[in-house]
Amino acid sequence: MGGGARKDGGRLPALSAPQFVGRDGELDTLGSALERTPAVVLIDGEAGIGKTRLLREFLASQAERGRRSLVGACLELRVPYTLGAVVDAVRDGVDNVVGLRLSGLGGALRPLFPEWADDLPPAPEALEDATAARHRLFRAFVEVLDRLDVALLALEDVHWADEATLEFLQFLVSRRPQPVSLVLTFRRDEVPSASLLLRLASRLPSDAHLVRLTPGPLDVAETASFVSSMLDGGYVSNEFAAFLHARTEGVPLAVEESLRLMHDRADLIRQDGGWARRRLDRIEVPPTIRDAMLERVQRLHPDSRTVLYAAAVLSGPADFVTLRAVTGLPEERFAAQAAEAFGNGLLREARPGQWSFRHSLACDAVYDAISTGERRAMHLRAGRTLERWPLPPVAQLARHFRLAGVSEAACRYTDEAADLCVQSGDMATSALLLHSLVATVPLPAGILVRLVTKIQFQALSGSDPYSAIIEALRSALTGQALAPMGQASVRFQVGRVLMVAGEIEAGRREILTALPDLSPGSPETARARVLLALPLGNARPVSEHLRWLQEAPPLTQSMASLDRLRLSVERAFALLMLGEEAGWAAAREIPDDVLDPREASIVAIGHTNVGEEATRWGRYDEASARLTKARTLAERHQLLDYLDSIASSRAHLDWFTGAWSGLAERTARLVDDDNGVRLKDRCEAALVAGLLQAAAGDREVAKERLRFAGGDDQQRIEAAAALAQVCLRDGDVDEALRLTDQLAEIVVGGGLWSRAVEFAPARAAALVAAGRLGPAADVVNALEGALGDRDAAAPQASLILCRAILAEADGRIADAATLFFRAAAAWEALPRPYDALLAQESSARCLLVEGRDEAGLSLLSAVAQALSELGAHNDADRIGRFLAGRGGGVVAVARGRGRPGYGNQLSPRELEVVRLLANGLTNRQIADVLVVSAQTIASQVKSAMRKMDVSSRTALAVRVVESGLVGELNQRTSSDE
Template structure:
């Protein structure tokens, strides 16, 4: 036969391959779903047939019982909130009328605007994103519970957004679990920190987990696939083996290879069987992508255009939209769409929606489109979709961004981000805004506005700032800005730099912006506060204060919540600078407000004042402020604020000696990188490191303290603790090195509230190095900066510095008196650990002054009380000293009432069960006839014991542990 003259038109048309080789998996899937509630994890590499298996099963079982809802996670850089779940519900049900949904379902309105007539009114907005997301999850669970649906199947979960994964964890922890869940994913593309990996550990006892992994097909199964595509005619064993070797038995690779050989006319009939011709020369592309692109390249130009349009759309689209994106003349479009469907790359679903059969092929085709053609298609897609009855704003944001249509991209991105925020999905909101400002050269006004709205802590990755910083710097380099525009951009650049930790670089940008900012503007007022707060390198306190005291009045037009923010930030800055006027302003902070937005600011403001109160040594004030912050978080469901309150509370408990369970609480906060901000994790790490130092765990303590030093607010105290560790080990030079900069920042600059911990260590290090003059100068500077301020902790620290100097000067009796005064001052706050360390020094000075019996008796008491407190390393040190001097110590008794350890007490369990039932703290308090403060305390205790940091996580954990029975639906309007 003359191969060169083969007529391609004589080759048979190819069919969609038959489903083969998956009988065992189909059976296992059916058995799992026949025993609800089930969670099925179906994994395998790209093209292995996960989607085909799922659809074959659902099709075959559709007549056996309740139907399934199916959605797919799109491979886009910015998914939309609960996108796969929303698509599954939207495609599976027509409307929600007649479902008898409670008022809670009003939370679904932002995601289902087409159901506005049938959904309850939207509930009151929640400022806290975590609470809003939790409410949305509960609304979805209620909806699924009302539907005649047995299975929720989500495909390609390796691409799922954070909100979708959190919802899955929430869903499977509910009792009763309203639907069984089937999830498909590619293990090789699953992020190492994906929440999907936690799913199996979160299942309650009555749910069962089934894992199915699809493996490549064998040679016989490969032959069966090829035969089914060729009208079930026989395929030679040689041909089957050849394809199996080239494709590794991956079904999609087999199909694409056969289609490519068909297009090339590389298939022949020989001896009654299909084989390949020119055996030694046939090349099969090594990847599915290459096979798809070669096949697409062989199509007519108009047919390729249809495929390009479908790839640009990415989401399923109806024919009019697809036709509009192709821009083909009417007399050519219909035939080419049919031809594109016939090539096997596209599919049409039951709703007349067109899309690629496989995301791999879609992405390969998209990347092959020339840049200019791609931009033009995105523009046509955006304009066509914008004419929809309910425009899909997330899709419009992407299309106009890729088309370079700046105004439309900004408008729709902002709308999509706002919708995500309303649903509590700040991660998707931040990603939408971040992608726009870092990929499109925006004018100054929208650039500043959108950067202001980005919540950086919600972005993935370790550095969410650098690209935004570069976009702002690019805007400045363009030199097409008015002076006022340049100032606004520069202010935003400085703000982001400071948030990113580059304090000095940010300060310089903000300082340069201030002269050109409108004097009475919000930006000018905030800029001055940023420059006033003493963060970063050392500057005289007077320089920071000047920014506050020389600030002009803000314009009356500034929104009330922004005015409140400025007031709270000003009070905090004054307190951090050691100004008594800060307390005058702090006393004017209201306990609550009717505005959720203002309440959120108050919760943050009260927490910040509590932190400042700790610096001053006003621990009762700090505790009261934290109680107010917690009450605000409880009353307004600010779940996202709990981590900050908890870390500050842990810090306060360290100071005041409330150490029972503190190490575990702090460690849990450090490890919660999902629910706790880095700043708060650093504060918790400081507490954990200090606890480990007191317990003698030096290596672990160093690790924690170095982590704590990543936050500017904690780095001075962390440096003091590290220096103390080195000083006790005799490494004086390292102690001097570590404390040099913190001493400059706090003492030399006159910013005494941050000097309490570092000053005595620095003085002791200078004394140990023989630099008594410098040590004395430092103590004097500290005392002069403090003046007559009512600040118990710094005042006790000053006395401690003088005691160290007296001891070094050979005056043990005077030193003993001063150490005794310091101990009494510490104890009065109370700050028992520091009081005991001062007593230890006092006792040693008494020994040096010849008062042996008094000194040894005092040391014995110190040893006992250190042991009771939990400072075992220090207690052991004192005990060894006593033994060396011939004095034993009595065995210390543990203190405190018996506890339930890490088990929930009966009342904590009762509160947790009511929480799982969907009740607020106030409703729980009414049920149990206790105060909301008592409920909040019991919930915090339960969170600590179960090592979670949010109400949602506690509810999930309680259900996982089987501590609750079946829970009914939350009462209507339960918020």
């Protein structure tokens, strides 16, 4: 601490721990909630807001009343620990289990509590079903809680919980009666979008008692009381309190750390009987808590800093012996300076004799301040120390040796930790462990290939889990002396990961280069040929892709079961993409359920892929069933990162079948989440969002969505077709031709009819609009030749539609009316109501050309009504305007379902955006106010500019102010408030 500033001979008092301030309401709510039948209390708040303090104050009051509570904390995911928080809570709350008289279930706890092995019942018989084994383990934990008469289980930082822990919490809250009350603290902004935590509250039984608490920042008066409590109760000036509040936003941790820094700097002064700060107008509080903490750390003795560095490297509670070992300090130097490190307020005694940082922000700040060399040395010392524990924590060892750069030990412990995670069904943590190792530690090529093969990329969150792996593989190729077969093995993995990442042609080139040197008959060779068979990337005839598939070595019993399953699933997918009926027989071989989590991940992906292809074939019942199976598997095995892929495929199916209610909101969530949802799934969701926007009449936003969707290889054909249709409606024939020119050879020339359902009508219509009837007929003939008599309802309906387009262009109006009507019936049978209605509209227009006005106008009126009910208001309005022009008046159309269309009028949301824009807010600020993404706001601003016929934000603001729209909306907003 710095020396004191003097006033009347007074010296700065030592700072005290802050008193509990400003949380009486939350404390009362917590107490009332937990007085009732077992409750679930969710405490959500930003870092440093005081969630832990609130919980500990409450637990102290419970202890005084003799009620037993167990407390655990989840560690940040960089140190994965399956069920770790629950294990730690039980271990800290139980001295021994001798007197608990556990049933045979207690034997399931032996792997988690080896220190109790002599006192636990014998280990039960192993179960092949991983789900059943996990359920038995959960029941054993519940029995322990019951025998201990635990009233409350509190887990902190649940945003970092592993999937097994979240599944255990779901297990607890679903039991009746609920065995124990739960209090969970977390930061909502750090909860992954697919986390089970988000569904925990929404899926509680109807009789469950749920309470949500969100502690807010301190106000100025509470800030003054908080600071006063640290200054021995001294008076704090209002000016000083307001100054601190303004620069810390009332976040308790920020207030405390800033005050401690000012104390260290001797930057406090007694003034007029109270505490204030020197030169409020000249010396600023550091802009972040991180800066404040680092400045405090730098003021300590170097050995004291080393103790803090060791605590940051360990990142969790550690005893003196472990801390000293990690510091590398001699015992006498450690003892001399440890007291300063423990007494500076950054560390707390988490458990008797074990110390950790009071807050993760402090831990992260200190960790980042350690030099690279010292950090590696400390991780190495930590690994060597933890290896000597009676029960070595393999996940922590994997992390320490990885960050120390010790590849052999890092591989050994990562493999062991990843396998343990898989055994408990935690595929996400297993994938993260393997990915972290491969991405950061140079490994021998053979080990690298084995580990990359084990990574389930679908289980990894984030939009790009591929680049670091590709870089590691390329480094092995260029930096290691490898035999041809070894080189081929690494190169094949480069190609495979590139293709998974969407870089199809680059991946294909790598696989083709590797193939001659791969071991004949190996799973790698078989997978290489299956991947080359996928009709992705640039144009190739379907026959070429089929040849690769036919040349793939057969599946044999000598292959590992996991390899056989993966290859059979991928082969079924390839056959269906290529339009082969044999693909359905292969798809029927995919099991509905499996026990092993690794098999479950393969099967879930398999059902999702088959569901996508069933949608393209027009087998919508099959598609729905497959996606349901995939979702059931993903939820049962906690493959939560798979759910976005399933959701985007389901959204695509719902678009076709007319299940549009809530579809815009579902797709927007996927599209706007550019951190948690991978690009492929965002593109598919953007495709559906764009189609919805086009149907609603917002063409500019629709075009943006569809262009984005075209960034994924599997969506680019349908996205180009949809964009071309929008351009044709706008009269831009040249752009429609350009959009379809490049892809025509892939879809039509190559015979890839499974991708032609949406493309062929768009291409034919564009050619017809350009007066090129011959090439249009060639498109139809090519589709007919490739499709043949296959049982594929959607392509067959598309073929009828193409014939109708040609007949109308040839002047065969009666034939065209009949063909459009047949196409409508074919679409309706699927069902695809939107396409059926558009085909009926075309049929009605042909009837009018023939002079059959009564039939044509009646049909158009019915179609307009149905389109509006579906939510396609732009099309309904277009027909209404046409009917009005024919003297029939504007047809009244219902607006009961779907989203309203506003034509060239600003929608309510666009009005709200423009009002905020006119008040001077940026897109990001508007997004924060309306709780949407900045990308969404940008789209709405562009749409408003188009509708108001202006070319800049400033002009838009002026135009709406002059029109009185903003004043009217401001007045309405004020009256609502």
